[in-house]
Amino acid sequence: MSDNFLVEFSIEFAVKIVKLTDQIQGKGVLKNQILKSGTSIGANIHEANYAQSKADFVSKLQIALKECYETEYWLKLFSKTNIIDANIYSELQNDCGKIRRVLISSINTTKEKYIL
Numbered sequence: 061m062s063d064n065f066l067v068e069f070s071i072e073f074a075v076k077i078v079k080l081t082d083q084i085q086g087k088g089v090l091k092n093q094i095l096k097s098g099t100s101i102g103a104n105i106h107e108a109n110y111a112q113s114k115a116d117f118v119s120k121l122q123i124a125l126k127e128c129y130e131t132e133y134w135l136k137l138f139s140k141t142n143i144i145d146a147n148i149y150s151e152l153q154n155d156c157g158k159i160r161r162v163l164i165s166s167i168n169t170t171k172e173k174y175i176l
Contacts, residue, residue: 066162067109070102070124073155077131080152084143094134100127101159114174118167125163132156 077098081091101124108120132153139149 066105066159066166067102069155069162070105070159073152073159074099074102076152076155080144080148087143090134090138090143094131094138097127097130097134100124101131105163114170118170121163121167121170125160125167128156128160128163132160 077095081095084091104120104124104127108117108124111117111120135144135149135152135156138144139146144152
């Protein structure tokens, strides 16, 4: 999967997160948490494309990865507390997992290639 896939897919994921939070009634603090982490993934991936160095590139992707893990936590919490149904949880969890796997691969490849 290319970096372009990662940029576009993370934007699509962020759109889904924004739409999800728009549909949830109440739960302001929780909605803000998943909104921040879920949209931050793509923002950091986008920012990585304009990194000042390979080390900066890896750093931005690592931040995106951390936000991905945080988003997975919020999705699980939302599912277990019935804030979202199982189908929505499954779709978003799968999307987040795809992003996570590509991020891990990109980070590892860049580190190996440039010996960071």
